[in-house]
Amino acid sequence: MTSSTTETVAVPATSTKLAAGQKHRVLSGMQPSADSLHLGNYIGALVNWVRMQDEYDAIFFIPDLHAITVPQDPAELAKRTRVTAAQYIAGGVDVDKCTLFVQSQVPEHAQLAWVLNCITGFGEASRMTQFKDKAQKQGTDQASVGLFTYPILQAADILLYQPHGVPVGEDQRQHVELSRDLANRFNSRFGETFQVPEAFIQKESAKIYDLQNPTAKMSKSAESPAGLINLLDDPKTTAKRIKSAVTDTETEIRFDREAKPGISNLLTIYSTISGRPVEKIVADYEGRMYGHLKVDLAELVTNHLTPIRERAHELLADPAELDRLLAHGADKAREIASATLADVYAKVGFLPYGSQQGAR
Numbered sequence: 001m002t003s004s005t006t007e008t009v010a011v012p013a014t015s016t017k018l019a020a021g022q023k024h025r026v027l028s029g030m031q032p033s034a035d036s037l038h039l040g041n042y043i044g045a046l047v048n049w050v051r052m053q054d055e056y057d058a059i060f061f062i063p064d065l066h067a068i069t070v071p072q073d074p075a076e077l078a079k080r081t082r083v084t085a086a087q088y089i090a091g092g093v094d095v096d097k098c099t100l101f102v103q104s105q106v107p108e109h110a111q112l113a114w115v116l117n118c119i120t121g122f123g124e125a126s127r128m129t130q131f132k133d134k135a136q137k138q139g140t141d142q143a144s145v146g147l148f149t150y151p152i153l154q155a156a157d158i159l160l161y162q163p164h165g166v167p168v169g170e171d172q173r174q175h176v177e178l179s180r181d182l183a184n185r186f187n188s189r190f191g192e193t194f195q196v197p198e199a200f201i202q203k204e205s206a207k208i209y210d211l212q213n214p215t216a217k218m219s220k221s222a223e224s225p226a227g228l229i230n231l232l233d234d235p236k237t238t239a240k241r242i243k244s245a246v247t248d249t250e251t252e253i254r255f256d257r258e259a260k261p262g263i264s265n266l267l268t269i270y271s272t273i274s275g276r277p278v279e280k281i282v283a284d285y286e287g288r289m290y291g292h293l294k295v296d297l298a299e300l301v302t303n304h305l306t307p308i309r310e311r312a313h314e315l316l317a318d319p320a321e322l323d324r325l326l327a328h329g330a331d332k333a334r335e336i337a338s339a340t341l342a343d344v345y346a347k348v349g350f351l352p353y354g355s356q357q358g359a360r
């Protein structure tokens with residue numbers, strides 16, 4: 001990915017003033033719920049994270065506590081957590097520039113979540129649309145209480161680190177709103193404690209669609225894997241899927257999301273990976289066939305993903321070293337998280353541990 005790549009996240013100006021040399025903080029996470037990230041996760045989230053780590057004090061984590069809100073196979077969860085971390089690093093997340101950690105290794109997340117549970121209304125939590133969708137899919141009796149309080153744990157993830165911005169997809173807007181509401185509520189009840197975070201919402205242009213069903217978002221829960229481009233797939237599979245992408249019966253290569261969703265999706269992928277604007281690509285392909293575009297795109301994508309896949313496999317070949325990197329990230333995260341939690345505990349009236357010892 002070149003630096004000329006168009007911005008894929010809308011970054012509003014934050015009102016917070018900074019001291020000289022200080023950076024605004026951003027925080028985000030992606031669940032370890034698949035054996036590979038797909039191209040939507042990569043273009044929609046990871047590429048932005050990598051760009052942000054230079055400009056911002058960036059914190060990225062793997063929300064494994066969130067993953068168990070739906071049933072997980074334990075061995076699979078552990079494996080997917082490492083695989084996700086390896087892909088973050090292989091995709092450009094630099095553990096020396098930012099903080100990268102696994103959520104369950106920082107106990108303050110669960111601890112703050114409890115306090116926030118106690119200032120969230122039952123009705124307020126019931127209005128979270130993602131919970132309603134997921135619970136409906138599973139049947140309300142099957143849905144866990146953890147799934148119900150998922151957004152409150154997410155608010156704890158965010159508020160512990162006092163970030164200015166939370167880069168996420170549109171589907172997470174309501175959860176960031178809840179964390180803002182809880183921050184304001186806590187601040188007004190107990191005194192100034194939390195930074196009120198802004199959602200940095202991913203732009204439409206960073207949305208990638210299913211290759212077989214180009215009006216649906218590329219998603220790990222797709223009906224068929226043929227519509228997915230996975231970071232860890234072998235290049236042959238990736239090339240084959242791109243060449244079999246559903247298009248339309250016309251022949252003209254142009255960007256028209258409504259009338260030509262398949263071709264428009266291929267153009268978006270081409271543009272974000274090559275760093276060239278869509279109009280330039282359209283001009284290059286004037287008078288040429290869909291097949292030409294697909295063959296070139298397959299080569300572009302496989303060339304781009306190959307070093308990422310290889311680096312991820314290298315990292316996974318030495319799990320002890322990967323675990324060490326993650327433990328180091330968790331230590332860095334805890335320094336920030338424990339200070340916020342101590343402030344919260346004192347403000348709600350929890351007795352400081354051991355402060356009266358020897359003072360009898």
Ligand code: AMP
Pocket residue numbers: 030031039040041042043044045168169172202206207208209217218219220
């Ligand atoms: P998910 O795997 O659905 O939990 O997605 C994690 C993050 O990846 C989301 O918050 C989005 O930022 C991004 N993402 C997921 N699917 C897509 C997609 N099809 N296009 C662009 N971004 C996506």
Ligand code: TRP
Pocket residue numbers: 027028029030031063066153154157158166167168172175
């Ligand atoms: N709920 C987010 C998702 O599914 C993942 C997540 C958990 C998250 N905690 C977070 C994202 C905190 C941003 C900040 O994509």
